[in-house]
Amino acid sequence: MLDEIKEIKLKKLENLRKAGLDPYPEKTSRTMVNKEALEKFDELQSKEIILVGRVKSLRPMGGSAFAHIENESGKIQIFLSKKNIDPEKYKLFVDSIELGDFVEVKGKLFKTKTEEITLEVSDWKILSKSLAPVPTEHFGVKDTEELLRRRYLDLMMNSETRELFRKKNIFWQTARTFLAKKGFLEVQTPVLENIPGGAEAEPFVTHHNALDRDYFMRISLELPLKRLLVGGYERVFEIGRVFRNEGIDREHLQEYDTLEYYEAYADLKKGMKLVEKLFKEIVRNILEIESPRGDSISLATEYEGNKINWGEKWETKDYFKLLKQETGIDLDKEISVADLQKKADELGIKYEKNYGKGRMIDTIYKKTVRPKLIQPCFLVGHPVEVSPLAKKDPKDPRKVLRLQVIACASELGNGFAELNDPVDQRARFSDQMKLRAEGDTEAQMLDEDFVEALEYGMPPAFGFGFSERLFALLMNKSVRETVIFPPMKEK
Numbered sequence: 001m002l003d004e005i006k007e008i009k010l011k012k013l014e015n016l017r018k019a020g021l022d023p024y025p026e027k028t029s030r031t032m033v034n035k036e037a038l039e040k041f042d043e044l045q046s047k048e049i050i051l052v053g054r055v056k057s058l059r060p061m062g063g064s065a066f067a068h069i070e071n072e073s074g075k076i077q078i079f080l081s082k083k084n085i086d087p088e089k090y091k092l093f094v095d096s097i098e099l100g101d102f103v104e105v106k107g108k109l110f111k112t113k114t115e116e117i118t119l120e121v122s123d124w125k126i127l128s129k130s131l132a133p134v135p136t137e138h139f140g141v142k143d144t145e146e147l148l149r150r151r152y153l154d155l156m157m158n159s160e161t162r163e164l165f166r167k168k169n170i171f172w173q174t175a176r177t178f179l180a181k182k183g184f185l186e187v188q189t190p191v192l193e194n195i196p197g198g199a200e201a202e203p204f205v206t207h208h209n210a211l212d213r214d215y216f217m218r219i220s221l222e223l224p225l226k227r228l229l230v231g232g233y234e235r236v237f238e239i240g241r242v243f244r245n246e247g248i249d250r251e252h253l254q255e256y257d258t259l260e261y262y263e264a265y266a267d268l269k270k271g272m273k274l275v276e277k278l279f280k281e282i283v284r285n286i287l288e289i290e291s292p293r294g295d296s297i298s299l300a301t302e303y304e305g306n307k308i309n310w311g312e313k314w315e316t317k318d319y320f321k322l323l324k325q326e327t328g329i330d331l332d333k334e335i336s337v338a339d340l341q342k343k344a345d346e347l348g349i350k351y352e353k354n355y356g357k358g359r360m361i362d363t364i365y366k367k368t369v370r371p372k373l374i375q376p377c378f379l380v381g382h383p384v385e386v387s388p389l390a391k392k393d394p395k396d397p398r399k400v401l402r403l404q405v406i407a408c409a410s411e412l413g414n415g416f417a418e419l420n421d422p423v424d425q426r427a428r429f430s431d432q433m434k435l436r437a438e439g440d441t442e443a444q445m446l447d448e449d450f451v452e453a454l455e456y457g458m459p460p461a462f463g464f465g466f467s468e469r470l471f472a473l474l475m476n477k478s479v480r481e482t483v484i485f486p487p488m489k490e491k
Helices: 002-018 034-039 087-096 144-149 151-157 159-181 222-231 268-286 319-327 337-347 357-368 422-437 448-455 469-474
Strands: 049-061 064-071 074-081 102-111 117-128 205-208 213-217 235-243 255-264 300-303 306-309 315-318 377-380 396-400 402-407 410-417 461-467
Touching: 002 087, 034 049, 034 064, 034 074, 034 117, 049 074, 049 117, 064 087, 074 087, 074 102, 087 117, 144 151, 151 159, 159 235, 159 255, 159 268, 159 469, 222 235, 222 255, 222 448, 222 461, 255 268, 268 402, 268 410, 268 461, 268 469, 300 469, 315 319, 319 357, 319 377, 337 357, 410 469, 422 448, 461 469
Parallel strands: 074 117, 315 377
Antiparallel strands: 049 064, 049 102, 064 074, 102 117, 205 213, 235 255, 255 461, 300 306, 377 402, 402 410, 410 461
């Protein structure tokens, strides 16, 4: 069936060529976009204009035909009649133009009896002939997997999908503009690293032919950016792609975009204020709300049936207190891996036998505490075992000066008062390496170069990062749905 359709299309392509038309010309003479023609109808009625777009509908009716053409700005109706166009040119359009073809049309605007703004065509030319059957809006591809695999069809058919990625652009541009106005310098750091660091994740490995050596694809932006603080910059940020060789679920993909910023001489309290303002600015712009700034503004989104109130003042919640409240585990007291495994068994929480203390605490927390954190909040006071890059709390060495933005039972951002003691950092890396030796593939590696950089001195600093998971949550979708070309399994 598809072969027959393509054969018909190829014949129509040949008809266009025989008529002296180039089915794939280089240039178009468009004078405006469709949206402008619709908005300026009153002043354009007597003027000849040229529009372009993909044919989305076509209704021949003897000596005349109606069609709709669509481009990024919108859809507009066109009208062709043997009375107003060369009969041979009319016949060629009706016989050879199909849904999916791109055309250029010249003419004047008028309104039909149903008050639809329409272009009466006096001439036309083909811009691109489609050779594959284009799905229609009503009878096209419905399978989500297929739409993700062939995203161009999703974009072609669904204006909602095009709008989604327009909003994603707003998402990242808002963050970029916000930080630039605060005096942050945007930088780009390498994707290929000698040692992956800055997060607990299993990396991808690739080979560099010219240097004849293996590299890791970065799992985080953190360590290169902190080296820049050592070098003398005080405010830096990067928006970049990271790669983690882990499973796929609603919140995780193997490659995704993330933003990290680092500010010298800032502390956790100052960082919390900036992060809350940044998130609220992002939500405001995504929702396209024009209103005075302030914490009292009602900024609300929906997520899996919950109304999420971003505009209220965010609560601060203590990790130790919540874990004790939900599980009875008291991290203020000495507790062993065996104790944590016993508690996990009681709670029916799965874990790997090679998990260390930090991984066990984190696993239990994610199954008991985090699912109950629905409204935006700051989670602070994490145990040192789960935070190898954060500065210890001087008031309680069991804790670190760390925050996580939590909403909808999901981690949406992570920030530290950055560890700048090279002796302490080396010891933390060494503990992580022991975990790797015991089989924990996500434990961090010892980065000698980074420790050496710290030995030259890094100022006290606050760092924070978030990924496009935040955007997915704001859109009430999975991360995969909000990535324009997500990795997919083979058919």
